[in-house]
Amino acid sequence: MPSYASRERAALVEALRGAGPDAPTLCEGWTTRDLAAHLVARERRADSGPGLVLGPFSGWTERVRRGYAAKDYAELVRLVETGPPLLSAFSLPGADSAANLTEHFVHCEDVRRARPGWAPRDLDAGLQGALWKVVTVRARMFFRKSRVGVVLATPDGRRHVAVSTEPSVTLTGEPGELVLYAFGRTTHARVTVDGDPDAVRTFEGTPLGI
Known part of the structure; x- marks a missing residue:
């Protein structure tokens, strides 16, 4: 395969x-x-x-x-x-x-996603699992510039602490969407950012990517 x-x-x-x-x-x-x-x-x-x-x-x-x-x-x-x-x-x-x-x-x-009318692909569970592994293993590097804590979460309940500090924000999305967000495609990733409003504003100014 x-x-x-x-x-x-x-x-x-x-x-x-x-x-x-x-x-x-x-x-x-x-x-x-x-x-x-x-x-x-x-x-x-x-x-x-x-x-x-x-x-x-x-x-x-x-x-x-x-x-x-x-x-x-x-x-x-x-x-x-x-x-x-x-x-x-x-x-x-x-x-x-x-x-x-x-x-x-x-x-x-x-x-x-640079073309009009795009929609997320329907990724199988195995691929989503592989992408979850990538984004969690490399989370500290992806979010190293964040001045607030960062927690990654998926709709099915998986969670991973990327940056352990308070206050923190929670990024929720399917693993593939979290990967795109972590690589800086923030405006085209289906991810929600939740937390204290001041923490969210601080986080949203964070440069992301490798």
């Missing part, structure tokens, strides 16, 4: 093909072509990786990405679909599931 990361790759490819090369995404300033180029560069050009998180290297990362963006869009999406080459670190056993589940899920929604 394909991994959840592989299934989300397929969903992302379908979204990219359906949208075409010039559609907007939730990644500010990026079209679907730009996003596809980012995905390909990330898996095929390890030298461009540091610039994704380290400012001094970002210029080179952007140069590599633009080189891929100049390719034919159909070819670019095919490279996303076929995945990393054998010599890529993403081809190591377990690397795809560890590194690509949220990458593919979030970027699939970046394409889908």
